[in-house]
Amino acid sequence: MSSTPLPTTVGQRRPLGVTPVGVDVGVKNLIAAAPADGDVESAFTIEGGHIRTRHEALVEAMRALQGAKFDSTEGQIQLFAALWHQIRPQVYDAAVRVVRYAQEFAGPMLVLEDLPFCDAPLWERRTASDVGTWLLPALQHAIAAKACDAGIPVTYVDPKYTTQQCHVCGDLGSVSQDAVECTTEDCPVGTVSRDESAALSIAQRAPSLTFKRDQSMKPVHHD
Numbered sequence: 108m109s110s111t112p113l114p115t116t117v118g119q120r121r122p123l124g125v126t127p128v129g130v131d132v133g134v135k136n137l138i139a140a141a142p143a144d145g146d147v148e149s150a151f152t153i154e155g156g157h158i159r160t161r162h163e164a165l166v167e168a169m170r171a172l173q174g175a176k177f178d179s180t181e182g183q184i185q186l187f188a189a190l191w192h193q194i195r196p197q198v199y200d201a202a203v204r205v206v207r208y209a210q211e212f213a214g215p216m217l218v219l220e221d222l223p224f225c226d227a228p229l230w231e232r233r234t235a236s237d238v239g240t241w242l243l244p245a246l247q248h249a250i251a252a253k254a255c256d257a258g259i260p261v262t263y264v265d266p267k268y269t270t271q272q273c274h275v276c277g278d279l280g281s282v283s284q285d286a287v288e289c290t291t292e293d294c295p296v297g298t299v300s301r302d303e304s305a306a307l308s309i310a311q312r313a314p315s316l317t318f319k320r321d322q323s324m325k326p327v328h329h330d
């Protein structure tokens with residue numbers, strides 16, 4: 108047993124009328140989202156297979172160009188721009204859909220993980236074989252921008268153990284590729300889908316009283 112205290116996920120007091128909606132961004136599922144008091148089965152998801160396939164093609168082509176005997180910078184720029192042109196609408200479409208999902212709840216507040224992204228621009232990461240290194244920041248940025256357009260506050264929470272932690276009892280479960288299993292005696296959770304479970308844990312970490320808005324967001328005024 109680890110003695111490190113776990114982030115609190117359950118039982119946080121929140122202002123009345125606010126519904127924190129947790130959003131887990133990823134590669135297999137671009138998005139899994141759920142309200143803090145929701146359940147795994149009714150979580151909202153958007154699958155990411157299409158983007159993954161395009162990204163794999165990009166990485167392969169970039170590496171081929173970089174291995175060329177001529178200066179291929181211009182070619183790399185064009186290829187990267189073309190791929191981003193294909194993927195960007197899907198990233199923004201996913202963001203629009205998750206914001207719309209959040210709007211189904213009273214007083215929605217989007218909760219994202221405060222992920223330690225590498226600061227290098229997308230361009231410098233163009234041959235990174237892990238699609239997540241640029242897809243995840245792009246997704247989070249798009250979600251924050253679309254939430255801002257819709258006047259929905261966004262808050263960022265500690266990402267530690269959001270995947271492993273059981274959204275009901277708060278203990279750490281065992282994680283496999285698609286699932287997380289809570290083995291705590293008497294906990295009714297059992298084995299659940301991991302991204303959806305992470306979305307619930309993220310939502311439950313929403314701060315109790317204050318929202319930290321994305322730095323780039325304009326303040327939202329309610330009369």
Ligand SMILES: [Zn+2]
Binds near residue numbers: 291
């Ligand atoms: Zn549990």
